[in-house]
Amino acid sequence: MSKIATLEVDGQKIELPVITGSENESAIDINKLRDLTGIITIDPGYKNSGSCKSEITFLDGELGILRYRGYSIEDLAEKASFLEVSYLLIFGELPTAQQLEQFETDIKKHTLVNEEMKNIIDGFPKTAHPMGVLSALTSALTAFNPKAVNVDNEKEMYEAICKTMGKFLVIATWTYRKSMGYPLNYYDNTKGYVENFMHLMFQLPTGPYKANPIIVDALDKLFILHADHEQNCSTSTVRMVGSSHAGLFASISAGVSALWGPLHGGANQAVLEMLEEINKDGGDTEKFLAKAKDKNDPFRLMGFGHRVYKNFDPRARIIKKAAKEVLETLGVEDPILEIAKKLEAAALEDEYFKSRNLYPNVDFYSGIIYRALGIPTDMFTVMFAIGRLPGWIAQWKEMRENKEPIGRPRQIYTGHPLREFKSNK
Numbered sequence: 302m303s304k305i306a307t308l309e310v311d312g313q314k315i316e317l318p319v320i321t322g323s324e325n326e327s328a329i330d331i332n333k334l335r336d337l338t339g340i341i342t343i344d345p346g347y348k349n350s351g352s353c354k355s356e357i358t359f360l361d362g363e364l365g366i367l368r369y370r371g372y373s374i375e376d377l378a379e380k381a382s383f384l385e386v387s388y389l390l391i392f393g394e395l396p397t398a399q400q401l402e403q404f405e406t407d408i409k410k411h412t413l414v415n416e417e418m419k420n421i422i423d424g425f426p427k428t429a430h431p432m433g434v435l436s437a438l439t440s441a442l443t444a445f446n447p448k449a450v451n452v453d454n455e456k457e458m459y460e461a462i463c464k465t466m467g468k469f470l471v472i473a474t475w476t477y478r479k480s481m482g483y484p485l486n487y488y489d490n491t492k493g494y495v496e497n498f499m500h501l502m503f504q505l506p507t508g509p510y511k512a513n514p515i516i517v518d519a520l521d522k523l524f525i526l527h528a529d530h531e532q533n534c535s536t537s538t539v540r541m542v543g544s545s546h547a548g549l550f551a552s553i554s555a556g557v558s559a560l561w562g563p564l565h566g567g568a569n570q571a572v573l574e575m576l577e578e579i580n581k582d583g584g585d586t587e588k589f590l591a592k593a594k595d596k597n598d599p600f601r602l603m604g605f606g607h608r609v610y611k612n613f614d615p616r617a618r619i620i621k622k623a624a625k626e627v628l629e630t631l632g633v634e635d636p637i638l639e640i641a642k643k644l645e646a647a648a649l650e651d652e653y654f655k656s657r658n659l660y661p662n663v664d665f666y667s668g669i670i671y672r673a674l675g676i677p678t679d680m681f682t683v684m685f686a687i688g689r690l691p692g693w694i695a696q697w698k699e700m701r702e703n704k705e706p707i708g709r710p711r712q713i714y715t716g717h718p719l720r721e722f723k724s725n726k
């Protein structure tokens with residue numbers, strides 16, 4: 302029996318349908334609200350508003366549950382590879398061995414980036430933040446692949462997906478190479494996808510390079526943990542930009558820019574900078590907790606809190622465990638890890654954080670692993686983008702396949718009423 306919601310406003314009573322998803326989440330469908338009442342809803346930050354129906358990711362913020370296409374993040378992080386999870390997110394099912402091999406082979410057909418793209422990256426100063434360079438290079442890929450993808454043509458869509466997966470990884474590492482003044486590397490089709498990340502980043506022309514398999518495994522898991530997260534800020538941006546039928550590269554470029562913000566993906570860099578500041582200041586975590594609670598102090602405990610998770614972010618649990626294992630295996634002693642643990646323990650006991658359900662999120666520990674793996678701090682959010690790429694692709698594809706309307710929210714105007722023009726000159 303379908304549920305309805307009754308709304309009474311200005312003496313008018315209307316009924317609105319309530320839709321229920323496969324995990325029993327419900328939403329009032331306000332599609333007809335303005336037609337029926339002339340009234341709209343308003344919800345800054347969309348804390349209570351759904352933008353779409355989606356079959357890709359389910360998360361329960363109260364219970365700390367995260368699933369990609371119905372599989373738990375714990376299972377996927379433990380048992381699958383990043384490319385396998387990418388395939389699952391994008392095409393809806395785990396690939397057979399043959400499908401996975403074919404997917405990797407087809408990505409390899411598109412790992413060469415047009416040499417003229419180097420002229421674009423040459424235009425950036427070495428000091429440019431890698432996320433700004435990555436967003437620009439991603440958008441520039443359109444210049445070399447101008448034909449808009451016909452999303453209803455399975456072959457064209459598949460090729461655009463493989464092209465994006467192949468080229469994005471290369472240009473993402475170019476941002477690091479550029480900052481170091483190193484020559485830009487090419488994808489090595491004899492190596493695996495995640496191993497290639499290390500090769501693209503750290504292979505120097507002066508000698509052989511072999512990625513540490515422990516690091517490759519840890520990165521594979523980290524990329525899985527970042528692969529999708531339903532309608533977060535950057536994914537919503539990708540869907541919004543794509544809803545105007547802008548191309549996949551242009552939409553992902555916009556997602557990169559949204560992810561860059563320190564309240565979103567940029568938090569992993571901000572966490573490390575915060576922990577280093579605490580370390581430099583003598584490691585007094587209580588002092589910084591007090592700053593985080595002080596409304597007059599703009600300081601926030603980066604890596605803590607989440608719009609949806611009002612319990613532990615399940616990814617944070619997995620990454621915290623992986624951080625300990627990776628540092629032990631690599632024999633890395635990092636005082637920053639001890640500070641992070643001390644800060645976490647104190648915050649979890651503190652009434653301010655407890656009363657606001659503020660727990661460590663995905664960004665709290667990830668930077669500690671990246672640092673141990675030799676990734677520079679200003680590349681941390683690029684790492685997040687590499688992981689999130691298949692999720693952005695999957696969500697863009699779903700939005701286009703569902704033929705969703707162009708995103709165009711309304712507003713409530715609070716400015717001047719009509720006034721006669723009188724020049725102030």
Ligand code: SDX
Nearest residue numbers: 530533564565566568593601602603604605606607608657
């Ligand atoms: C990601 O959405 C996603 O799914 C994102 C993500 C993904 O995978 O795509 O999970 C990735 O972006 C993780 C979040 C990374 N950001 C940070 O770690 C930055 C620090 N966190 C905060 O800025 C904040 O918690 C947000 C932005 C993450 C969430 O903010 P909300 O939901 O808008 O919550 P809010 O700002 O309304 O805070 C509610 C209260 C406020 O206090 P009161 O006004 O009630 O007194 O909690 C306080 C806030 O001041 N608060 C914090 C805090 N986070 C919230 N106080 C101190 N330190 C913090 N980190």
